[in-house]
Amino acid sequence: MDSKELALNMRKDAIDMVNKSHASHIGAVLSVIDIVAVLYSDIMNVNPDNPSMYDRDRIVLSKGHAGIAIYTALAECGFIPKAELQKYYTDGSVYSGHVSSKGVPGVELSTGSLGHGAGVACGMALSAKLKNDTYHIYTIIGDGECEEGSIWEMALLANRYKLDNFTVIVDHNKMQAMGDCEEVMALGDLSDKWKAFGWNVIDVEDGNNHEQLREAFDKRVQNKPNIIIANTVKGKGISFMENNLLWHYRDPQGDDYIKAKQELEAN
Amino acid sequence: MRNSVIAQLEKLAEIDENIYLLTGDLGFGVLDNFAITYPNRFINAGISEQNMTAVAAGMALENNTVYTYSIGNFPTLRCLEQIRNDICYHNANVKIIVVGGGFAYGQLGMSHHATEDIAIMRALPNMKVFSPADPDEAVEVIKYVNSIQGPCYIRLGKGREPRIHADYGNYSVHKVMELYKGDKIAIISTGSVLGEAKKAVEELKSYDINVGLYNVISIKPLDEDSIKNIAKQYETIISLEEHNNIGGLGGAISEVLSGMSSNKAVLVRMGLEDVYTSIVGSQDFLREYYGLSASAIKEKIKDYL
Numbered sequence: 427m428d429s430k431e432l433a434l435n436m437r438k439d440a441i442d443m444v445n446k447s448h449a450s451h452i453g454a455v456l457s458v459i460d461i462v463a464v465l466y467s468d469i470m471n472v473n474p475d476n477p478s479m480y481d482r483d484r485i486v487l488s489k490g491h492a493g494i495a496i497y498t499a500l501a502e503c504g505f506i507p508k509a510e511l512q513k514y515y516t517d518g519s520v521y522s523g524h525v526s527s528k529g530v531p532g533v534e535l536s537t538g539s540l541g542h543g544a545g546v547a548c549g550m551a552l553s554a555k556l557k558n559d560t561y562h563i564y565t566i567i568g569d570g571e572c573e574e575g576s577i578w579e580m581a582l583l584a585n586r587y588k589l590d591n592f593t594v595i596v597d598h599n600k601m602q603a604m605g606d607c608e609e610v611m612a613l614g615d616l617s618d619k620w621k622a623f624g625w626n627v628i629d630v631e632d633g634n635n636h637e638q639l640r641e642a643f644d645k646r647v648q649n650k651p652n653i654i655i656a657n658t659v660k661g662k663g664i665s666f667m668e669n670n671l672l673w674h675y676r677d678p679q680g681d682d683y684i685k686a687k688q689e690l691e692a693n
Numbered sequence: 694m695r696n697s698v699i700a701q702l703e704k705l706a707e708i709d710e711n712i713y714l715l716t717g718d719l720g721f722g723v724l725d726n727f728a729i730t731y732p733n734r735f736i737n738a739g740i741s742e743q744n745m746t747a748v749a750a751g752m753a754l755e756n757n758t759v760y761t762y763s764i765g766n767f768p769t770l771r772c773l774e775q776i777r778n779d780i781c782y783h784n785a786n787v788k789i790i791v792v793g794g795g796f797a798y799g800q801l802g803m804s805h806h807a808t809e810d811i812a813i814m815r816a817l818p819n820m821k822v823f824s825p826a827d828p829d830e831a832v833e834v835i836k837y838v839n840s841i842q843g844p845c846y847i848r849l850g851k852g853r854e855p856r857i858h859a860d861y862g863n864y865s866v867h868k869v870m871e872l873y874k875g876d877k878i879a880i881i882s883t884g885s886v887l888g889e890a891k892k893a894v895e896e897l898k899s900y901d902i903n904v905g906l907y908n909v910i911s912i913k914p915l916d917e918d919s920i921k922n923i924a925k926q927y928e929t930i931i932s933l934e935e936h937n938n939i940g941g942l943g944g945a946i947s948e949v950l951s952g953m954s955s956n957k958a959v960l961v962r963m964g965l966e967d968v969y970t971s972i973v974g975s976q977d978f979l980r981e982y983y984g985l986s987a988s989a990i991k992e993k994i995k996d997y998l
Contacts, residue, residue, distance in 0.1 A: 487824055505845075510946070527783070534754070535779075535783065536778070536782060537778075537782065538778070539778055541743075542747055542774070542775060542778055542779055544747075545743065545744045545746075545747025545748055545751070545775070545779070546747045546748070546750050546754070547751060548744070548747070548748055548750035548751060549747060549748035549749060549750060549751020549752040549753075549754075549755075550751040550752070550754065550755055551751075552736070552751070552752060552756055553713075553751065553752040553755040554749060554755070556713075556733050556734070575743070576741075576747065576775075577745055578744040579739070579741035579743055579744030580744050580747070580748075582739060582741065582744075583738060583739065583741070583744055583748060586739075
């Protein structure tokens with residue numbers, strides 16, 4: 427399965443999951459799915475038959491509310507049976523809305539409170555660096571998440587220790603819980619900010635384009651931490667969800683669900 | 694206390710190459726030898742306790758034993774959610790060492806007085822809480838926490854605390870330690886304020902007033918059996934701590950007593966009466982001011998004779 431097919435399957439799974447569970451955050455899930463699909467399909471050294479192998483690449487979803495993107499990738503890639511996705515949001519299940527590492531093989535860290543996962547991932551990268559381990563650590567953060575001070579504390583330390591075994595990907599969809607990032611907190615130019623913190627910044631014009639994402643991973647450098655700023659579209663792939671904040675909260679039911687499924691099936 | 698602890702940590706690091714020490718840019722002169730001896734395992738994470746704590750969790754999840762070091766409130770309250778979500782929820786092998794428990798940094802002001810830390814750390818599932826009274830106890834605590842997996846909080850004073858025990862060898866980190874048997878009243882103390890209690894108890898002895906004195910190093914888990922036995926033996930228990938009266942040692946003891954179907958002892962909590970310290974002074978001065986000195990303890994005992 428190539429990354430495009432993987433991403434399409436993940437989107438179909440995701441729509442079914444939020445429809446069934448009445449879960450929120452589908453907009454963020456659709457935004458980040460292409461990044462996750464490319465990572466699992468083309469970039470990361472991971473093994474579904476041995477999810478905790480020592481030299482695996484690690485991925486931490488710091489924007490834990492998009493947990494469906496990880497669960498569906500793990501299901502489509504054979505880490506967990508696809509039937510497990512039915513348990514999402516259900517009573518007594520480990521499949522929490524925010525991504526869970528407990529009981530889910532292949533998930534490195536439970537997250538949910540923003541600004542945490544990136545720091546923990548940074549610690550994983552620091553450990554690997556100090557021990558001369560060769561595996562790589564990836565973390566995906568949101569653009570709104572960059573309002574957390576802890577993100578910039580992490581940025582300082584990763585630069586200080588030249589963590590070139592560490593790649594942060596920003597799912598830069600320009601929206602956060604209460605509105606546009608620019609309106610809420612005048613987020614400004616993220617590239618300039620990360621450059622000022624000493625990082626190798628790789629801008630991706632279309633962060634939902636798999637070729638552009640793959641090229642971005644090739645542009646990483648040594649001696650610096652790397653950050654890929656992926657300009658994505660919130661709700662990507664479902665026309666009426668794209669760039670519409672409502673779908674940070676709403677789950678597709680009735681005609682919305684049918685239309686969403688039809689759009690995905692038409693791919 | 695802190696020098697003994699770091700010296701012990703150096704010994705442990707010599708044996709175990711997976712031990713790391715992270716500081717939030719504090720420990721000038723104290724951590725130097727560790728930093729020189731193990732330059733690749735000493736990380737100054739800068740003045741950024743949230744990230745230090747998250748990084749410690751990440752390193753611990755890679756099968757390391759990670760110590761974080763700073764002053765009282767900074768690697769605890771400042772980054773409480775990182776401790777909760779990243780360390781405790783994942784049962785990451787991180788040991789938080791603080792200096793400045795209680796009024797140890799008395800002149801520096803309330804920001805540097807750790808007076809709610811025990812209560813807050815104790816409330817976190819998976820977290821163990823230790824409050825040694827002197828350098829010997831502190832060394833035993835470090836040996837113990839290094840031998841177990843999972844998060845621990847170690848609350849130290851600062852430097853130059855006197856040795857309280859002539860022979861520590863007979864005691865254990867886990868068990869409530871009996872220093873003196875008494876008649877009707879027992880003090881159960883934690884941390885270096887034990888020195889004040891000992892002084893008070895010894896002075897009262899010269900008047901033939903026998904007050905029991907007990908010391909708790911491990912506040913969580915608490916040696917509940919010993920607390921229950923003390924509650925059965927005495928009419929009054931006075932809990933003593935350089936900490937708010939809510940949620941610390943006194944709180945932990947009251948939780949044990951309230952679960953007993955019958956007990957003899959009434960609990961009197963001696964600590965801060967739910968206030969912030971709004972004045973500064975030496976540790977001795979502040980103990981006197983807030984009623985935790987040997988003389989204040991004697992006065993309290995007289996109320997319950």
